Amino acid sequence: MTSPGGFWMPVEGSTGAAGVDSVFSLVFWVSAFFFVLIVALMVLFVVRYRRRPGRLDAEPSPSHNTALELTWTLIPIAIVIVIFVWGFKVYLDTNTPPANAYEISVTGQKWKWLFTYPNGHVDENLHVPVGTPVRLVMTSEDVIHGFYIPAFRLKRDVVPGRYSKVWFEAVKPGEYQIYCTQYCGTGHSDMWAKVIVHPPGGFERWLEQASNFLKTLSPAEAGQRLAVTRGCAQCHSVDGTAGTGPTWKGLFGSHVPLQGGRVMTADEDYIRTCILDPTKNVPLGFQPVMPTFKGRIRDDEITAIIAYIKSLK
Numbered sequence: 067m068t069s070p071g072g073f074w075m076p077v078e079g080s081t082g083a084a085g086v087d088s089v090f091s092l093v094f095w096v097s098a099f100f101f102v103l104i105v106a107l108m109v110l111f112v113v114r115y116r117r118r119p120g121r122l123d124a125e126p127s128p129s130h131n132t133a134l135e136l137t138w139t140l141i142p143i144a145i146v147i148v149i150f151v152w153g154f155k156v157y158l159d160t161n162t163p164p165a166n167a168y169e170i171s172v173t174g175q176k177w178k179w180l181f182t183y184p185n186g187h188v189d190e191n192l193h194v195p196v197g198t199p200v201r202l203v204m205t206s207e208d209v210i211h212g213f214y215i216p217a218f219r220l221k222r223d224v225v226p227g228r229y230s231k232v233w234f235e236a237v238k239p240g241e242y243q244i245y246c247t248q249y250c251g252t253g254h255s256d257m258w259a260k261v262i263v264h265p266p267g268g269f270e271r272w273l274e275q276a277s278n279f280l281k282t283l284s285p286a287e288a289g290q291r292l293a294v295t296r297g298c299a300q301c302h303s304v305d306g307t308a309g310t311g312p313t314w315k316g317l318f319g320s321h322v323p324l325q326g327g328r329v330m331t332a333d334e335d336y337i338r339t340c341i342l343d344p345t346k347n348v349p350l351g352f353q354p355v356m357p358t359f360k361g362r363i364r365d366d367e368i369t370a371i372i373a374y375i376k377s378l379k
Contacts, residue, residue, distance in 0.1 A: 161231075194263055214245045286376070
């Protein structure tokens with residue numbers, strides 16, 4: 067049974083959300099109770115023992131009370147133990163995926179999330195089947211990113227040079243928001259995606275159709291789609307304005323001055339080299355910040371991107 071959301075929390079979109087919410091509620095209400103108790107006692111003591119005419123000296127008070135000291139020591143210890151045990155159980159549940167979990171690779175890069183499925187298809191949104199455990203294996207191409215799905219109560223830092231792993235099981239079809247919670251540069255606020263939870267049978271149909279878009283679209287249209295899903299559009303404009311990387315408008319066939327004084331013609335070989343080994347021919351006036359796509363993109367996908375660049379005259 068999941069919650070539709072409320073004042074404190076969004077909708078519970080995964081099986082692990084209820085456990086996280088229970089720990090939050092426990093800590094919140096314990097904190098609220100003691101806040102009210104302590105403030106009320108402070109007000110009572112201020113009024114009861116205030117200085118006033120006819121009462122200039124403080125009343126004598128006991129210096130030691132064993133029962134009181136044991137009470138304010140043992141009760142907090144018991145509460146902390148309960149919070150620890152409860153929280154640790156939830157932590158283990160949310161970090162131990164079932165053996166049959168469906169695995170998806172996640173790549174964070176400025177400023178895009180990329181999701182790679184077992185058949186090699188890459189998408190800019192996370193598509194999953196409802197009622198199926200999903201394990202995410204995540205890494206970053208550049209800086210630290212924070213992968214966060216509020217509805218699933220799921221957050222994990224994505225760090226360059228290592229893999230972070232989380233899992234979840236979505237309980238209801240629909241769309242849920244993904245954010246980046248680590249400031250990763252000027253495009254940080256735009257680094258978001260969606261979790262699209264498909265009803266039974268819908269995920270398999272979507273994956274089959276999405277994986278075959280190179281066969282159903284023209285090369286230029288397929289290249290445009292790849293430019294968006296692979297994050298190329300984050301740095302390369304198509305309207306002539308310079309961004310983190312050079313614009314693609316009018317690029318094909320032009321003469322590109324490079325760092326070091328060389329000049330190259332932007333033909334098919336030049337573009338392919340820039341995709342697979344972006345630090346080899348760095349255009350003048352730009353920094354070598356583009357990650358390599360070697361091993362991450364197929365030859366037919368490179369061909370489609372080149373066809374799209376050719377169309378941007």
